[in-house]
Amino acid sequence: MIFLTVISSILIASVSIIQFRNEAKDYHQERLERKETAIKENINYILKNTTYPLTTENIPLIFSERDKIHEISDIHALEINFYDLNGKLLKSSKSSFAIDDEPKSIPSHIVRLVLSSMDKRYVEVSEINGIKNLSSYSEIKDLQFKPLAILNLPYIEDDGYYERELRKFMIRFGQVYAFMLLLSGVLAYFLSSFITKSIKTISDKLTETQLNKKNEKIELETSSREIGLLVEAYNNMVDELEESAVKLAQGEREQAWREMAKQVAHEVKNPLTPMRLTVQSFQRKFDENDPNIKQKLDDYTKTLLQQIDIMSSVANAFSNFASMPAQQNELINVVEVVSLGLEIFNENYIHFESTEKEIFMLMDRTQLIRIITNLVKNATQAISNENSNPIVLISVSEENSTVKIEVKDNGIGISDENKMYVFEPKFTTKNSGMGLGLGIIKKIIENYNGTITFESEQNKGTTFTVLLPLNTNE
Numbered sequence: 001m002i003f004l005t006v007i008s009s010i011l012i013a014s015v016s017i018i019q020f021r022n023e024a025k026d027y028h029q030e031r032l033e034r035k036e037t038a039i040k041e042n043i044n045y046i047l048k049n050t051t052y053p054l055t056t057e058n059i060p061l062i063f064s065e066r067d068k069i070h071e072i073s074d075i076h077a078l079e080i081n082f083y084d085l086n087g088k089l090l091k092s093s094k095s096s097f098a099i100d101d102e103p104k105s106i107p108s109h110i111v112r113l114v115l116s117s118m119d120k121r122y123v124e125v126s127e128i129n130g131i132k133n134l135s136s137y138s139e140i141k142d143l144q145f146k147p148l149a150i151l152n153l154p155y156i157e158d159d160g161y162y163e164r165e166l167r168k169f170m171i172r173f174g175q176v177y178a179f180m181l182l183l184s185g186v187l188a189y190f191l192s193s194f195i196t197k198s199i200k201t202i203s204d205k206l207t208e209t210q211l212n213k214k215n216e217k218i219e220l221e222t223s224s225r226e227i228g229l230l231v232e233a234y235n236n237m238v239d240e241l242e243e244s245a246v247k248l249a250q251g252e253r254e255q256a257w258r259e260m261a262k263q264v265a266h267e268v269k270n271p272l273t274p275m276r277l278t279v280q281s282f283q284r285k286f287d288e289n290d291p292n293i294k295q296k297l298d299d300y301t302k303t304l305l306q307q308i309d310i311m312s313s314v315a316n317a318f319s320n321f322a323s324m325p326a327q328q329n330e331l332i333n334v335v336e337v338v339s340l341g342l343e344i345f346n347e348n349y350i351h352f353e354s355t356e357k358e359i360f361m362l363m364d365r366t367q368l369i370r371i372i373t374n375l376v377k378n379a380t381q382a383i384s385n386e387n388s389n390p391i392v393l394i395s396v397s398e399e400n401s402t403v404k405i406e407v408k409d410n411g412i413g414i415s416d417e418n419k420m421y422v423f424e425p426k427f428t429t430k431n432s433g434m435g436l437g438l439g440i441i442k443k444i445i446e447n448y449n450g451t452i453t454f455e456s457e458q459n460k461g462t463t464f465t466v467l468l469p470l471n472t473n474e
Contacts, residue, residue: 028134032155035076036136039153042072043140054142056084059149060091069093081152087111090149106152110137114150131156206234215241327364327447334359334403335396341372342394347380354396359403361470363448371441375407375464382411382462405466414456422454
């Protein structure tokens, strides 16, 4: 038994070391990807708003204006280099005297790899003075999606934190297993027969447990502390099953659904990380000798990762619905807050109008913005690409001691058979999402004694109307 314990401890320690190192490697790769995505978004924003013609030769001028390249570099704490499509350095965030010590171009084979790869990206891994370095090369495109330049982001891996955590883990691991070896021989004989009998009783009860009948609790005259806790947990579960049955019988569906949503969210989130690590590990270790295996593997990996992301969004949606935030009411100008909530949208066909400059009421600013952004987002998604004159109109007015908010679009509308399900949780006609948005905002509005209604005609558009009583008293 002691021999098996030693072998198991060695195996667990080995697996733990490998896991720590793999997590460190995955962390750095994902962190580089996140920074690269954020930097590209900043670059694309600058390219969209520059007054210079979008040519490779103008890259130094575009990013020299107001020292934009250094501003982006400081924000993301990462060096930024621009190269032309032949690998020649155009612009760098490093100071000029530092650039002179660096190569003026990138190797031609890296240029070929970037321009010929499917995702127009290549990450070079190197080691300098014992420190691993990642260097990302990716293609930058102009507004017509034509190649413009190559973006280079050097990244230094700092594994100091993981190394310290690994050392601490191994020390604790050794202490725990030394203690276990000392106690295992003494306790094994005394516990085996005692625990086996109690576990058999618990196992029989668990097998007989059903939701649709009254379950008997377990009663043991003598048991160990651990078995006692297990019995207590089972008995508590029996009580909870009975309470849940009573709630369902009394029609308290909403509370039961919220509890279910929390549990579903928890259970769905748990396997996401190991699933992702498994897929990535499989991708690294798979045999690449098959000439077609790379494409097959990429397709397989992308499919699984996409499903993982969907599971994560499902869990987050359920969690948001289950945990409605508490109201933080304050005296707000509804016109100002609605206008603020529309600033996140870039569509030029979104218009806002109000009959008054100021309409004050007591409400949670965040929840009002949540209502507006959800309705406007749904309106923009309802407009098809074939619509040559898209319009989304948001209006605010004061009528009979109420504030009236309308969100009108000329999108595809809602069919008659779907109108009765619009505010139902989990109902959606979109290809993605869980359909909880309108259900959530309906609950927010009803918490303020307000109403939300809609009128819709297929292929002509939809108008959502929110009425909230004007209340300026605490």
